[in-house]
Amino acid sequence: MNYGITKLPLILLITFLFFSCDVTRKLSDNEFLITDQTITSSDTLVTDNEIHSQLSQKTNTRLFGFPLKLQIYNLAQTKPEKRFINWVGKRKQRKDRLVSILSKRQVIQLKKFWVNVNNSIKNTGEPPALFDEEKTELSLEKLESWYWNHGWFNADADYSIQNDSLAKTVKIDYKINPGVLYIIDSISENIESPAADSLYQLIKKKNKIRVGKPYNTEEFNSDRDFISTYFRNHGLYHFEKEFISFYADTLGNDQKINLELIITNRSEAAGDTITSVPFKVHKISEINIFPDYDGTSRNVKDSVRYKNTNIYTFGNLKLNPKVLSNFIFIEKDSLYRDIDRARTNNRISETRIFKYPNILYQEDPRDSTGTNLVANIFLTPKERYSANISVDVSQSNIQQFGIGFNTSVLARNVFRGAETLELSGRGNFGSSRDLANTKDQFLDILEYGADLRLNFPRIISPFSTQKIIKNTMSPFTSASVGFSTQQNIGLDRRNLNAIFGYRWKPKPRTSYQLDLMNIQFVNNLNAANFFNVFRNSYSELNQISKNNINEVNPEFLFENNEGELDLIIPTGTNGFIRAINNQSINLSVEEQQTANSLIERRERLTENNLIVASNFTYDFSSRRDIYDQDFSQFRSKIEWAGNLLSLFAKPLNLEQTPEGKYRLFDVQYSQYVKTELNYIKHWDLGNKQVLAARAYGGIAIPYGNAKSIPFSRSFFAGGPNDNRGWRPYDLGPGSTDAVNDFNEANFKLSFNAEYRFNLFGSLNSALFIDAGNIWNVFDNIEDPKATFDGLQDLSELSVASGFGLRYDIEFFVIRMDLGFKTYNPGNEGSKWFKNYNFSNAVLNFGINYPF
Incomplete structure (x- = not known):
């Protein structure tokens, strides 16, 4: 064990605890650090974040009770330039x-450097939250304003402080006496424009403000937005929500409100006179x-009228x-409708043919x-x-460097129809960590491929789909073909694929995608290399041969460096x-079972797939924009394969195997149904803190012409986006403890949760816990450790933390996660992990x- 690495967290903890005892060491005698703020309303502690956000002063951010940002701020010198001059002199x-x-000029530069370092430390940290009486009084005003805006018109706020002159700290307790809540007793209308009045009568029942409800300013603003949006989508081009106001009469009504909705006409200047215009x-x-x-003013060269639209061009219409x-x-x-303008803007932008329209x-x-x-x-x-x-550097369980x-x-x-044609190519040169490489060369992996994709901003179909998929749903048709090949490592796979499908958005936050045809052909060019790639499988087969060495043909064996006979x-x-x-x-019964499993796996992973x-x-996603951190997302997918070929297998007189399976182009095509469900909640x-969770489930069931799922459609577990205590393909299936080099199965469950928080500046952190595993179900795997036989197998969910x-860096986030195998159901000894040090991470x- 590396004791230096193991003791590092302890050393850091002791250091932090030492500094945390002296967070006020740089404060002057009349400065006090705010360590806690509470709000009580009618002797009840208020925990509502919205109410606490009204406070003008915030306590320093704490990470598990430790003011990390404040401590970083305290590391900086208060007057770095003066202290540097004093140090020199x-x-x-x-x-x-x-x-x-150095030189006189370099000494001056050293002084500037020292000042910049201290400023950088200050900017990274967080200044102390000092008690300020004026800000405290402002907090009282904002608290009273919040309660007033929610119907407590007579709310009264006060505060008390508890200061510790020795520790230079202060605690503030805000006390609120809300009084009586005012209720809306009646609502009247004063709408000057007849057109606005007619429209309002159609929607007045949908307002949030109603008789019997408490006064709430937020609902007033919500109704103003709703009314304005409705008006602007029903012909009122000049209307703005500023023309809507509310007058609340509370005089002599015993905490009752007589509310008047006022919608004024717009004002228009005519010379020196301002007139009211309905x-x-x-x-x-x-x-x-x-x-x-x-963007320049030019003469129109040509014009075309199509239906009810005039098209004017300054050159040739393309x-x-x-x-x-x-x-x-x-x-x-x-x-006139605002929504028509928005849909037009969005649709034109989605085509990628034009810049944002005006x-x-x-x-x-x-x-x-x-x-008009x-x-x-x-x-x-x-x-x-x-x-x-673009260029990227990668690392995986196959390549050490790429x-x-x-x-x-x-x-x-x-084709003059706003289509886009994209030709993309990719290549990868890598260094293998695989024993199959017998040549002394660093870059021993070569992968390359290309894709051709054609997008149409409409549905291409022999049947009319306008009644089902309207133009307002942003429909697209895409067709693509591609290939990829891998050489110099593994089975040297070659992939050919072709896809034809549609995508559309029936609602702003809901999207559908339908691939009518998704064809993939996988050709393994170097199947004889299987046991060089999958070393665990070779070791198991080799051990069986050693156990029965007298029955093995000597021509199958060679003598290794240790004098033992291997296959x-x-x-x-x-x-x-x-x-x-x-x-x-x-062979013994156990050896025969192991051998059958190895043979079946080799056949499945080396066979070509169609x-x-x-x-x-x-x-579906409820997320409003990239800054929205409180949302949910649900994604589901169902895929079915082989049914079309099975339908025409007999009429086309396709070749059959001795087991009665059909083959096309000398390949037994796959037949299965696969479904995936993924739910995410944030x-x-x-204060830059987010709790994120994900639940995922997937299953692929072979039937008909297949008894297993193709490797490319199987599930695997582990890796940076899954169970982070294991590397990709290193987890499962079941409790087998990753007996294979690349572990995959046809049933998967995964659950993830992480608490995200800001450390300082652009650096964030997270604590996470992942649970999940993969199993075999309804296929040809019979190993009880690898199969899911009932709810009792949920105990085999592996846990990482x-x-x-x-x-x-704004455009994307660079992420590094350190995961520990907290619970490993495949470990024959202690399943719960106790030895937490970085060497086991x-x-x-x-x-x-x-997620």
Whole structure:
């Protein structure tokens, strides 16, 4: 054991405890550190975060009770420049010595450097939360204001302090006497514009403000937003929520409120006179599109009218008018609606053909009533071709070191229908940690591939889908083909794939994806290398041969460096397996079971796969934007494969194996159904603290033409986005304790939770606990340790715990997690892990958060 590493956390803990005893050491005599603030309302302790957020002074952030940021701040000197000058001048010869070694200019630069270091420490830390009487009085005002805005008009607040002059600390207790809660007794209306009044009568029952409810300013603002949105989506182009106000009469009504809703007309200046103008219901009289606008004023070269839309171009029209009109949701002779403008903006932006559109409305000069609007839509095309390239460094359980290259070329508006054609290529050069490499070379892995993807901003189908998938749902059709190949390591797999599918969004936060055809062909070019790659499987088979060495053909064996006889790869292993299958070797029952499992695994992992599948994915997220840290997300997917081929197997007279399985292109195609469920929930705890949880379940069931799931469609456990106490493919299945080099199965459960918090600046941290495992179910695996036979097998859920660091660089997050095997059901000894030191931890690197 590395005792130095083991003692490191203890040393850090002692250091932190030492400093924590002196957090006020830099405070002057009249300065006091706020260590605690409480709020009581009618002698009841208030814990509502919203109420506590009204306080103008905040206590220093604490990490498990320790003011880490404050301690970092205290590490900095208060007057670094003055202290540096005093340090230089403290000894007569020090300044001369520094000047002779460096130079006078470099000494000045050293002073600046020292000042910058101290400023950086201060910025990283957090200044002490000092008691300020003025801010405390301001907190009282804000507390009274909060209670007033929630119906307690007579709320009265006061505070008391407990100070410790020796420790230089103070505790503040805010006391609130809320008084009587005011209730809305009646609601009247004063709406000047007849058009606004007519619309309001249609929605008044949907307001949150109602008779009998307490007064609440937040609900007033919510109703103002609701009314304004409704008006602007029903023709009132000039309407803004500032025209809505409420007047509350509380005089002589015994804590009852007579409420008046006021909606005024808009004001319009005519010379020196300001007049009151009633709102009108506006209609769209004309739609003009400028698809090649570049921001400069030029003469229109050509114009096209398609349906009720005018298209004006300054050059040649490069987009099909029919396609262009499908992106516009503003309709001639329809009411003005904000939602039509928003949908048009979003749809045009999603195509990646244009920059963000500019939509301007103006009153139609031909209309004497002033109710007609002309919609002018200015579109600026992006460059027709664009390219990018990226480089990344990776590490996995296959390669010790890898350099990856990714490049892509994007062509826009390929067929004048706003299509995008993307050609992407990728390559990877790596250094293997595998024993299969017999050549003395560092970069012994070569992987490369390419994909061609064509996107259509509409549904491509022989049948009309407009009634089901409307243009407002942002429909896309995509078709792609690709290949990838891996050489110089493993089984040298070659993958060919083709996908044709649709995606659309029926609601702003809900999306669907349907792959009508998802075809994958996996060709193992070097199947004879299996036992070089999967060393655990070789060790087990080799041990069986040693146990029965007298019955093994000597031609299958060679003498290793220790003078023992081992199976030759691949001739010896293949010959020994043939002998087992022919039952020419007398194995024990246990050896026969192990051998059968090894043979079945080799056949499954070396066989070529043909997958012809369809899948459907549903995705919902309540997240409003990237800054929203309180949301939930649910994703489900179902995939079915092989059914179409099975339907036509007999009519096409496909080749059959002796077991009655059908083959196409000399490959037994896969048939299965697979489903996945994934639920994520985030709770925003405030002060840059988030509690995140995830629950995941997946199962793939083979049937018909297959008795197992293809390796590429199986589940694995472990790794930076799963159970972080294990590396990828190192966990499970069941309680087998990872007997194979790459452990996979067809049933998976995973549960994760982590508490995320800020350390300082852009550096965040997290404490996490992961639970999960994989099992075999309804397939050809019979090992009871690897199969899921009932709820009792939930005791085989492996548990990992640990902590991590996350550095936020705005565009993405660099993540490092340190996980420990807290509970390992495959460990024959103690299943619960007790020896917590870094030498037993698994270090995982990742980009962005795991969930």
